[in-house]
Amino acid sequence: MTDFESRAGIQYPNGAGRLPPITAPAGRTRKPPVPSPAASLAPEPSPEPSPEPPAAREITDPSLAPGQDVWDRRVANGLAFLRRRLTGAYEVDEFGFDQELTDGVFFPLLRRLYQDWFRIEVEGIQNLPANGPALVVANHSGVVAMDALMLTVAVHDEHPAHRYLRLLGADLVFRVPFISELARKHGSTLACNPDAERLLGDGELVGVFPEGFKGVGKPYRDRYKLQRFGRGGFVSAALRTGTPIIPVSIVGAEEIYPMIGNIKPLARLLGWPYFPVTPTFPWLGPLGMIPLPSKWLISFGTPIETTGRAEQADDPAVVFNLADQVRETIQQTLYRLLEQRDRDGGDAPGASGTPGR
Amino acid sequence: MSTGQERRINGAIPRRRHRGPAVVLVTGVARYLGAQVAARLAADPRIGRVIGMDSEEPPAEFAILLAGGVEFVAADITTAAPAKIISSERVEAVVHLAVAGDRRAGGRPAMKEQNVIGTMQLLAACQQAPDLRKIVIRSSTAAYGASFRDPAVFTEDTEPREIPRGGFARDVLDIEGYVRGFRRRRRDVSATVLRFAPFIGRRANTSLTRYFALPFVPTVLGRDPRLQFIHVDDALEILHRSVVEDHPGTFNVAGAGVITLSQAVRRADRIAVPVMEHGLSAAAGLARSGVKFSLDQLDLFVHGRVVDTTRLIKEYGYTPRTTSDAFADFLRGSGAGGILPGDAIAAAERSILGGIRAARAALRDAS
Numbered sequence: 001m002t003d004f005e006s007r008a009g010i011q012y013p014n015g016a017g018r019l020p021p022i023t024a025p026a027g028r029t030r031k032p033p034v035p036s037p038a039a040s041l042a043p044e045p046s047p048e049p050s051p052e053p054p055a056a057r058e059i060t061d062p063s064l065a066p067g068q069d070v071w072d073r074r075v076a077n078g079l080a081f082l083r084r085r086l087t088g089a090y091e092v093d094e095f096g097f098d099q100e101l102t103d104g105v106f107f108p109l110l111r112r113l114y115q116d117w118f119r120i121e122v123e124g125i126q127n128l129p130a131n132g133p134a135l136v137v138a139n140h141s142g143v144v145a146m147d148a149l150m151l152t153v154a155v156h157d158e159h160p161a162h163r164y165l166r167l168l169g170a171d172l173v174f175r176v177p178f179i180s181e182l183a184r185k186h187g188s189t190l191a192c193n194p195d196a197e198r199l200l201g202d203g204e205l206v207g208v209f210p211e212g213f214k215g216v217g218k219p220y221r222d223r224y225k226l227q228r229f230g231r232g233g234f235v236s237a238a239l240r241t242g243t244p245i246i247p248v249s250i251v252g253a254e255e256i257y258p259m260i261g262n263i264k265p266l267a268r269l270l271g272w273p274y275f276p277v278t279p280t281f282p283w284l285g286p287l288g289m290i291p292l293p294s295k296w297l298i299s300f301g302t303p304i305e306t307t308g309r310a311e312q313a314d315d316p317a318v319v320f321n322l323a324d325q326v327r328e329t330i331q332q333t334l335y336r337l338l339e340q341r342d343r344d345g346g347d348a349p350g351a352s353g354t355p356g357r
Numbered sequence: 358m359s360t361g362q363e364r365r366i367n368g369a370i371p372r373r374r375h376r377g378p379a380v381v382l383v384t385g386v387a388r389y390l391g392a393q394v395a396a397r398l399a400a401d402p403r404i405g406r407v408i409g410m411d412s413e414e415p416p417a418e419f420a421i422l423l424a425g426g427v428e429f430v431a432a433d434i435t436t437a438a439p440a441k442i443i444s445s446e447r448v449e450a451v452v453h454l455a456v457a458g459d460r461r462a463g464g465r466p467a468m469k470e471q472n473v474i475g476t477m478q479l480l481a482a483c484q485q486a487p488d489l490r491k492i493v494i495r496s497s498t499a500a501y502g503a504s505f506r507d508p509a510v511f512t513e514d515t516e517p518r519e520i521p522r523g524g525f526a527r528d529v530l531d532i533e534g535y536v537r538g539f540r541r542r543r544r545d546v547s548a549t550v551l552r553f554a555p556f557i558g559r560r561a562n563t564s565l566t567r568y569f570a571l572p573f574v575p576t577v578l579g580r581d582p583r584l585q586f587i588h589v590d591d592a593l594e595i596l597h598r599s600v601v602e603d604h605p606g607t608f609n610v611a612g613a614g615v616i617t618l619s620q621a622v623r624r625a626d627r628i629a630v631p632v633m634e635h636g637l638s639a640a641a642g643l644a645r646s647g648v649k650f651s652l653d654q655l656d657l658f659v660h661g662r663v664v665d666t667t668r669l670i671k672e673y674g675y676t677p678r679t680t681s682d683a684f685a686d687f688l689r690g691s692g693a694g695g696i697l698p699g700d701a702i703a704a705a706e707r708s709i710l711g712g713i714r715a716a717r718a719a720l721r722d723a724s
Contacts, residue, residue: 075713083706087699088623094615094663095509096583174505177579177634184583194508194515 095195096184097166106186107153113146114153117293118252122158124300130161133200133243134303136207137234139226139330140215142253143276145169146291151207151250152187154298165207166199168192168234172213172273196237206243208234210323217274219262223254224338226331232323239313239322244303247326249333251341252296257281297337301329377601378449378491379405382442384434384479385455386427387411389562390495390589392419394452394596399426403601408446410439411455434475440482443489450491450600451483456532458497458525458653459564465524472528480539483546493549493599494536498585498609499526499653500552503660509583512665513552513607523653533607547605551595554611554664555657557683558589559690564654566687572696574622578631582661583615586684591677595669604672609664612680618658625688626695634659 081104084090090100114120128134138151148167155165167183168191174180189195191208199206209215214227238245261277281288304326312318381398385391386409399407409415409423412433423429432438434455442448456472476494483489501511502521521527533550540548555565568574587610595610622629637655670676678686 072714072717076710079706079710083702086623086702088616088620089699090620092583092615092617092620094583096581096615096617096661171506177577180505181579181581185581189509190506192506192508194510194512198508198510 095189097187098185101185110149110153114150118296120296122154122298125158127246127300127303128159133203134205135238135243135245136248137245137326138209138248138250140209140211143257143259147250147253163205166204167207193233193237197241200241200243210234213273220258220260224334226327229323229327232319235319235322236313238306239309242307244305246303247301247329249299249330251337252294255294256291299333377403380446380448381450382408382448383452384410387413387415391454392422393593395427396422397597435470439479443482443486447488449488452493453479454495456495473531476532476535480535484542489546491547496550496552497529498552498554498662498664500529503656503662510663510665513668523656525653547603549599549604550607552609554585554587556589557586557687559686561589569625573630574627575637576618576629576631577634577637577658580659581617581619582658583617583663585611585663585680587611588678588683598673608669609666611664611666612677612683614679614681615663616680626698
């Protein structure tokens with residue numbers, strides 16, 4: 001792994017190809033010569049420190065970017081990015097994670113949703129370690145796994161170390177063409193213990209949604225009610241590798257596609273876990289696939305340490321107890337966040353209102 | 358090279374136990390890997406005699422290699438012939454390389470006959486051989502199969518989830534099954550099973566290297582599998598060490614790291630043509646002669662296959678060159694011929710950037 005990463009002759013274009021933020025070293029003191037659309041798009045969340053601009057880690061090709069001119073650098077970076085993509089001169093890790101594509105394409109796209117559509121606010125990001133492994137366990141909702149994608153942006157943009165969250169996905173994800181490859185390039189892999197333990201062993205942050213399809217595919221009336229936590233395989237993986245578990249509660253994803261019905265025969269026909277019916281889907285066709293702009297809050301909880309308990313990884317009593325503890329923490333935090341969101345003025349009328357407990 | 362007299366002494370009194378085996382039998386010497394391994398062993402002073410076996414005469418290019426000290430025996434491995442050689446020549450080590458993934462004349466039935474029946478016959482003979490102390494078997498990472506339910510990285514202990522649909526993968530599973538039986542019955546014999554990733558390198562000529570030589574490379578629509586290769590020279594080194602040293606067990610043999618199929622195609626200056634999964638074989642058949650897709654390769658091109666080589670590196674103290682480097686070496690050997698070279702893209706990048714800079718400078722001057 002390390003041998004592979006340290007191979008010479010490979011450019012690590014962290015963030016190259018992405019539009020460099022305006023707060024790049026050259027732009028801090030003097031205004032850029034041309035008004036940038038990115039500047040007007042990026043909202044300045046006043047109380048929170050805005051995500052540290054990744055431009056500091058940007059590697060520019062000196063032969064291509066001699067000037068101080070910000071647009072010149074952008075064009076040069078963009079062209080260099082295209083050239084590397086076209087000639088295959090980039091790296092993927094053994095799980096298929098393509099950091100360059102994630103930084104240059106996936107994150108910029110997701111970031112628009114993250115900042116402007118869902119206006120995500122994050123608390124407790126300091127609970128994630130700056131380095132070394134951790135298992136991030138979150139609630140799952142919203143028909144499609146939008147919450148998982150937003151969580152990766154939250155971890156990367158809000159955390160000072162700009163870490164990548166490696167998601168564990170259901171096997172269905174890896175059965176479908178295109179989706180499977182996008183998932184792998186974005187850093188996901190199959191939710192199974194060998195992969196989870198391998199990633200944790202490599203010191204990665206691993207994200208898991210133990211509710212699985214029971215969580216994403218639950219009807220709107222069950223919003224914010226945590227579903228059963230499967231077999232607790234994530235607990236075994238954490239115990240075996242001595243990795244801290246970080247419970248994460250996500251509020252907001254429940255309302256993006258309020259699922260009011262489920263056409264089971266159609267789901268069976270298509271091989272899907274459910275066929276969602278929302279107020280807009282399938283009635284409005286592709287337009288119905290636009291998520292509702294709910295307000296999101298993400299809370300990273302206090303880590304639950306698991307060191308020195310490797311021998312308990314196969315003990316079902318210990319595993320279920322720990323899983324329950326994580327589940328209860330997430331559930332209680334969800335209730336607290338919902339109240340907080342209501343207090344702060346809530347959001348779209350459908351989004352507010354704490355569901356029945 | 359040992360003289361005839363030394364040979365007889367070593368054959369009669371197997372006392373050089375601390376050194377390499379006195380008599381080595383290599384199967385499959387009419388093909389590249391077998392011929393190379395046999396020639397390397399023959400050139401090693403620690404090894405006594407090297408007997409090369411195959412059912413057909415080696416082609417001229419390999420015959421020259423074998424002429425340097427390998428005693429060639431034409432014998433059909435699917436018969437009782439290997440038993441006679443092993444007992445009469447007092448063979449101490451058997452290197453079984455007559456296991457092939459690509460089809461020769463006779464198609465799939467002949468390939469299965471050679472792989473499965475051949476290995477059965479050989480192992481049956483080995484079981485009866487009192488002088489035998491080592492067998493080395495060529496296997497393949499195809500043994501892990503490929504499916505969307507598989508973990509991203511296979512270790513030697515990963516069991517395949519289902520019986521693979523590819524013929525070669527099933528042969529490999531059968532072969533490893535026979536080796537397990539052999540290990541139980543002959544605990545005194547050191548058995549090494551090497552699961553090789555697909556071979557690549559400037560001298561490799563496999564269906565995979567021919568595939569990457571196509572100008573337009575057919576791939577599966579919506580799939581970009583992770584691939585791993587092993588450089589042929591590293592495979593030879595590992596095989597050689599397996600005979601000269603003692604490394605019982607099963608090992609993945611592959612270059613560290615991963616390249617995706619799309620990367621590989623572009624690094625080879627080729628253009629990928631995505632086709633529906635069911636059309637891939639037909640598309641490749643139409644594209645040019647010499648490339649035929651088996652179900653083994655189709656599964657590889659849909660799901661990819663990556664293995665862990667920690668055990669190999671620890672046991673052998675040898676690190677094969679990375680998948681990326683092995684592939685680069687293959688490209689150096691295969692020469693030009695790409696239709697969209699990387700140089701052209703870099704040149705285009707420079708001219709576009711130059712053009713934009715000139716245009717902006719002109720605009721600035723004008724305003």
